[in-house]
Amino acid sequence: MTNAIEHVVIIGGTSGIGLAAAKRLAGEGMKVTIAGRDRDRLAAASAALAGKADARALDASDAAQVREFFGTLGAFDHLVLALGSSRGTGAFATLDLTDVRRGFEEKVWPHLSCAQAALPTIRKDGSITFISAVSAEMAAPGTAGIAAANGALAIVTPILAAELRPLRVNAVSPGVVDTPWWDFLAADRRQAAFAAYAGMSPVGRVGTPDDIAKAIAFLIADSFVTGHVLTCDGGLRLAA
Numbered sequence: 001m002t003n004a005i006e007h008v009v010i011i012g013g014t015s016g017i018g019l020a021a022a023k024r025l026a027g028e029g030m031k032v033t034i035a036g037r038d039r040d041r042l043a044a045a046s047a048a049l050a051g052k053a054d055a056r057a058l059d060a061s062d063a064a065q066v067r068e069f070f071g072t073l074g075a076f077d078h079l080v081l082a083l084g085s086s087r088g089t090g091a092f093a094t095l096d097l098t099d100v101r102r103g104f105e106e107k108v109w110p111h112l113s114c115a116q117a118a119l120p121t122i123r124k125d126g127s128i129t130f131i132s133a134v135s136a137e138m139a140a141p142g143t144a145g146i147a148a149a150n151g152a153l154a155i156v157t158p159i160l161a162a163e164l165r166p167l168r169v170n171a172v173s174p175g176v177v178d179t180p181w182w183d184f185l186a187a188d189r190r191q192a193a194f195a196a197y198a199g200m201s202p203v204g205r206v207g208t209p210d211d212i213a214k215a216i217a218f219l220i221a222d223s224f225v226t227g228h229v230l231t232c233d234g235g236l237r238l239a240a
């Protein structure tokens with residue numbers, strides 16, 4: 001039975017796409033719990049959400065913390081996995097495979113361990129939304145490592161939708177989105193990269209976090225959509 005007010009849990013909800021999803025879903029009247037590692041970011045996100053979300057510290061790469069988090073959370077309806085990693089880019093011939101492995105450890109394992117730990121308490125016909133990335137669809141040189149991690153999540157999405165029914169399992173595959181994920185680049189290089197991606201994209205711009213939040217909200221709301229990877233990239237994949 002559906003609760004009157006649905007409860008969504010967003011792991012990686014203190015920044016970028018996850019925070020935008022928290023704002024949008026709280027604005028739609030949902031109960032929202034956000035989680036992330038950094039306590040200052042948690043406090044800032046709470047302030048940005050003006051008390052409309054619970055904020056809890058969690059390092060989702062730590063299996064014991066993940067078990068404790070979901071073991072004490074209580075029943076909820078929807079899970080959004082918005083944490084990630086920027087590791088694993090570079091030309092394959094010289095690619096540091098240790099970095100690729102860390103990219104998997106920072107994104108793929110936390111997504112899967114949170115999804116698994118959520119199963120006892122998530123609503124049986126609720127939803128899980130993974131965040132993959134368009135790198136998994138683009139065949140862009142220099143992205144084999146990061147695309148492998150994002151592709152792993154895209155591949156498991158329809159399998160889990162078939163296996164965990166009636167729980168719905170979907171993913172959003174964002175293109176380039178202006179978030180702190182890009183902070184590994186100095187400001188001038190980031191702006192140059194965004195300008196180049198905007199020029200390649202049919203829509204002529206990079207994404208905003210709320211562009212992706214809208215796609216997440218759609219996948220949560222439409223109970224007839226499952227096993228779907230929703231590309232939300234301004235058409236960037238078409239430029240490859």
Ligand SMILES: NC(=O)c1ccc[n+]([C@@H]2O[C@H](COP(=O)([O-])OP(=O)(O)OC[C@H]3O[C@@H](n4cnc5c(N)ncnc54)[C@H](OP(=O)(O)O)[C@@H]3O)[C@@H](O)[C@H]2O)c1
Nearest residue numbers: 012014015016017036037038060083084133176177179181
């Ligand atoms: N931005 C883009 O262009 C883009 C494109 C395609 C896909 N994506 C994907 O979209 C997702 C969201 O990225 P974003 O751009 O919103 O990045 P972001 O602004 O850096 O936000 C990442 C969020 O994840 C949290 N996080 C990271 N590691 C965590 C962990 N081990 N445990 C708990 N929380 C963790 C961060 O908080 P703490 O660091 O405080 O833990 C933060 O709240 C990622 O999976 C990313 O790969 C982004």
